[in-house]
Amino acid sequence: MRYAMAIDTRKCVGCSDCVIACQTENNVPLGYCRDWITETVDGSYPNVEIELRSERCNHCDNSPCVRCCPTGASHIVEGGVVLVEHGLCIGCGACIQSCPYDARYSHPEGWVDKCTFCNHRVTKGEKPACVSVCPTKCMYFGDLDDPDSEISNALKNRKHKVLAPEAGTKPHIFYLI
């Protein structure tokens, strides 16, 4: 089992529904976020292109955050999901520094927090909150080891990329382009 997410940049409108759905699902305090939107603009008027991306923890195979964690709070569970055990986290911030995606933040109550792929939902057979709310249905989530899963099909049929491949982290958020 290997969970991953693919986001179709041709469909994403950057509405930020994924951000707020994550905040209300996961009780993320206001002023913080586990996922966010980026917009890149290329070209000059009237030959312009934009790419909108919903970004979050990449749940990397080769995850620097897990390697550098001094207490074992950052760890990997079934399906390749990278989690932080709040009770073990001392808030040292080493993982925040090590993440090439800037995906982690210091929770005001003292630990480091980030996207969990909504593990509490996924283990019940539901989709992550961001995926289930997206009005454009531009996000696909599932098991890469299953060749017939929605995500496997999405990646089979479309050109795609990952962010910061040069970091060598083997990220598992894919962008369909």
Place this chain on the structure above:
Amino acid sequence: MKTRRDFIKISAAGSAGIALAGGGYFSVVKGSSAAEKTKKLYDYGSSLKRTPTYCEICFWNCAGWAYTTEDGKIVKIIGNENDPHCNGRLCTRGTGGVGMWSDSDRLKTPLIRVSDGEKQTYREASWDEALTLVATKMKEIAGKYGPESVALFNHGSAGHHFGHLLKAFGSSNITAPSYAQCRGPREVGFAATFGVGLGSPEPTDIRDTRCLVLIGSHLGENMHNSQVQEMSDAIDKGATIITVDPRFSVAASKSKFWLPIKPATDIALLLAWINVIINENLYDKSYVEKYTYGFDELKNHVAAFTPEWAYGITTIKPDIIRKTAREMADAAPSVIVHPGRHVTWYGDDTQRTRAIAIINALLGAYGRRGGFYFKDSMSVPEFPSPEYPKPTWNWRDTLKGKYPLAGLAIANGLVEASIPEEGKEHLIKAWIVAGTNLPLTMPHKDTLMKAIQSLDFMVVVDTMPMEITGYADVILPECTYLERYDDLRLSPNREPYIALRMPATQPYAETKPAWWMAKQIGEKLGLSSFFAFKDIEEVLDWQLKQVGSSLEEMQRVGVKKFDRQAGPLYLADGEDYEFHTNTGKIELYATEMAANGFDPMPVYTAHPEPPDGFYRLIYGRAPMHTFSRTSNNPNLHDLQKENHVWINPKVADLWGLKTEQKVWLQNQDGVVSKFPIKVRVTERIRWDSVYMVHGFGHSDPKLSRAFGRGASDSDLITNVMVDPIMGGTGMRGNFVTFLTEEPGKEAAL
């Protein structure tokens, strides 16, 4: 938009708190395992209770489920899977509806304006005192000027309850700015062509379209939920999108063709498209022959409007005009030239939407799969009530023959009818304002203020302190949609549906639902027979039982689908069909327009262009905000806190402006924005225009988050081009320039 920059800034600030939080942290962990502690934080488990609702953050009214903890805290709202407005997926604002409930700035108790001779303030009042005062004033004013002199300005669910009260009282001066300040022109333009307007949601069959044409319409930035969903489905299926917009909108970025048109010239482009469609024989001949009236007149009318003619006006190259017309025809009849929603731009807006309607007709898209479907909605009887008294005059009489095709009361008309003038026969003396923040909604602030200052009495019903509440004599705090029952949602769709809204938790502080306020006032006015029910549950249950359901059933399911009564969704091949026009046909030549002295076919008129050093002010929406009502919502504010003024890099260079620099905007009449607005230098906007998101620049300090954040476009809209056909207020004829220093008070008018 939630960007990474916000995040870093905030987490850096938050790091100071770590040591403190860490101090208490180990003691917390002792009792429970680390894993349990993690779990508790983001999993409410099965303890949440869900109740059905439909959203009130915008007019799409998507149905959903509010999830509440045992102690009545609303934690999240999720779309109802059986609702065609959202298909289980609420938009950003609907998901953020929690914040409307949790906003600590909400109105708490009824307030009454008091004056000690010098200073005016509000004092808290009991409901009985406040409502008695409202009823007394209404009676007093009706005694002097007749009940018709009380008008209602409304938006959203509260409007119906107060509308019922007002009609029972004897006034039909009931208006919503959503007509003459927004979608009115397209209703009239489509009705003049097809015999019926569009309504809401629009019956655009985007799901199955092969070509979607957007004229300034920015789907994806306006989150009209099911339309955005269907646009995404259409992209998946490889549909062509053509976007006409001086701004590179999100929709433009999804388009095969983006036509960066010179603003205010859309009619020229539309006429050239009609010219190409006719001259290249691209139109649907059998459809046009069978269903339309006035084709020959139209053909003659557009003969001179060639793509070459339009090029000089629109700056869109002739070959692109031809290519896009052919692209539409290739997809026909599965093509939609979208009517748009907020279409009050230049005062010839009814004619522009007429041109849009004509293209749809020529391509045979109306009543066809992938074009426009025939909608249906559920009709539910009103709760038994006496016949309303007949008013002796209404809003139309105040217009004295102007705007003859206005189908609904126009808000600007009733504002003007509130300003006393020599010889004015019909005068409005009191307003009830429910759910609409007029100062950030109505153009021409001076006129609005003059009207407000002339009133004998004004009541405002709202959940939040807004600019309008500050002018009220009595403020009635409404509970949010998450804390009340309301009317059933009966809006049309492909199939008829009913949706229920019920309280997910107790009303906050002293707040009350609008139905309750209207009933109390009605009883105090001696109109009890119009409110012959104990509570709204009784009304809803009675209504639902008339159509074979019940309140109990709807509380369980939230949304219920019924069978279509309106016949098939699309025209059958060669089907005889009578349209509700004078000729029974789709009128390419509009007889109703001709009869009223207007151009029976659209013509292009040149509109004023920005003077040197000024730029056309274009405004629009952000996906996380609705009007000015969400800018203080803590969750949605967190996503976007203020608006920016978009400026083309060439223009920014000229002025030496940088992204994030604060400027004040000054319009052609010398009006300066109340607050500075930050610059966004971007290639996404034309050099002759600037763009900003509507709904920011709040001036009420009681809005602790939104106050002073960004600028209000409404303040800068002082030139209004009124549509002579239906009274719509064209608001895109305003030009602004930049002030980099804070202007002195004398300059700020």
